[in-house]
Amino acid sequence: MPEGHTVHRTANKFAKLFANKQLEVSSPQGRFTDSRLVSGQQLVSADAIGKQMFLFFEHAVVRVHLGIYGKWRFANFDDAAPVPVGQVRARFLSETAVADLVGPTACEVIDSDQVALVQARLGPDPLRQDLDGLELARFLAKAAKTRVAIGQFLMNQAAIAGIGNVYRAELLFRQGINPHLPTNLVPTELLEKIWQDASFLMQIGVKKGIMLTREGHLNGRPALADRYYVYKREGLPCRICGAEVSLELMSTRKLYWCRTCQK
Ligand SMILES: [Zn+2]
CATH class of the missing domain: 3.20.190.10 (MutM-like, N-terminal)
Structure with missing residues (x-):
């Protein structure tokens, strides 16, 4: 999708x-x-x-x-x-x-x-211009009210609009967040970072027509195998710590993450 x-x-x-x-x-x-x-x-x-x-x-x-x-x-x-x-x-x-x-x-x-x-x-959209910070405020207000896992929260279009399986996995990896952490327990500054990072990465996606999430590989058109930290890399060594990247199902959708980097 x-x-x-x-x-x-x-x-x-x-x-x-x-x-x-x-x-x-x-x-x-x-x-x-x-x-x-x-x-x-x-x-x-x-x-x-x-x-x-x-x-x-x-x-x-x-x-x-x-x-x-x-x-x-x-x-x-x-x-x-x-x-x-x-x-x-x-x-x-x-x-x-x-x-x-x-x-x-x-x-x-x-x-x-x-x-x-x-x-x-629909939830706030990190790709919409948000000069007054109202979209971010909506996102934070929704996050504060729910105990659902952050990995699931990010896939809810009423919580944050436009995120799918690739950005979900990569955003959580980039901030080192365990996808099972209840959303209301994620520190506000980390939620703000997720929001800003989503906006940053998705703008690259709009410009280039492909999803890029890996530092050092945000320019040009890297091969598919080089684009992501964890997405579709289950069983392969984590690019940061070398541990095996995990795959599990979270409410029927595949979730990719590193159990070592995302504590
Ligand atoms: Zn790792």
Whole structure:
């Protein structure tokens, strides 16, 4: 499943390709019948919160959540748009570019009241600009109230939006935090560091389109095997202490961590 940086990246791409353009919106596959409610309108802006994307048209909003199987396909063209391939749920078409959405968990037209409801349900997003510190304050307030393990807390989209399995494992490793520690027992300064580190690493992800988390390997395009401290490295020696990296299930999701570095 894509993590938040991918969705922000897609929103940026959407804005760049389509902002202030009148779009023809259709559903080649037929399931997105509400496409007619926005077709012919201009796209005003595109925004992401966590893993959800919002396409703001003049009179309505399209909400998209890719889920596990969803994918976007973008193309520029000169004469004619490429023919839709496969089960295209939604097609967004300008005179020179097309975006096809395949296999999303959600693609629906909503109004601004419903946008506010969805946004209120989602947790603070470390990729949103937070000049007044309100997003961080929301994160800390939620953390103070729960005894659920920090490793599980970080995967809760209502606690912090946009983090997935890769960033969860790597953020905890980088701060040396045991994923089983109850969230309310994690010192506030460490929670602040997690938040700031999430913001830092995910901005790199938005810029580069890949997740990089390892000091000394945050530039360029390192090979997959060199990108992470613990993610998918179970059984291999920890890059810092040499102990075997552990793999376990935490509420059905694979959790990678070093029992020595993360006490
Ligand atoms: Zn270690």
